[in-house]
Amino acid sequence: MQIVVTLSTTEAELIAAVEAAKEALYLKRLLCDLGFEHDSVDVQCDSQSAVHLEENLAFSSRIKRTEVRESFLVAMDEDKQVCLRKVHTMDNAADMFTKTLLIGKFEHCSNLIHLERC
Numbered sequence: 001m002q003i004v005v006t007l008s009t010t011e012a013e014l015i016a017a018v019e020a021a022k023e024a025l026y027l028k029r030l031l032c033d034l035g036f037e038h039d040s041v042d043v044q045c046d047s048q049s050a051v052h053l054e055e056n057l058a059f060s061s062r063i064k065r066t067e068v069r070e071s072f073l074v075a076m077d078e079d080k081q082v083c084l085r086k087v088h089t090m091d092n093a094a095d096m097f098t099k100t101l102l103i104g105k106f107e108h109c110s111n112l113i114h115l116e117r118c
Contacts, residue, residue: 013047014054021082028081040080044087051086
């Protein structure tokens with residue numbers, strides 16, 4: 001379900017990163033309740049523009065509509081709860097769930113998430 005219309009791919013990537021960060025925080029809190037302590041959670045993004053925008057949000061006046069969402073991500077980064085990290089496109093394991101891949105790329109993505117053949 002799409003909850004907001006974006007005007008650029010950078011904005012869409014940043015909103016996706018915010019949603020991923022919210023899910024990561026939920027899972028981190030769940031694990032904490034189960035007795036597993038964990039420090040910061042890395043949210044990986046293959047958009048250099050989105051990572052740069054998050055790092056320099058205070059200097060950006062172009063994207064006003066999603067400022068609250070991005071401010072959430074900045075606050076989580078400052079609190080060291082969630083860190084937005086750039087992942088190279090070749091090392092983006094999520095591609096195996098979102099794109100049609102050649103077998104070599106699929107196997108590489110499988111190895112990245114430690115998925116083994118049965």
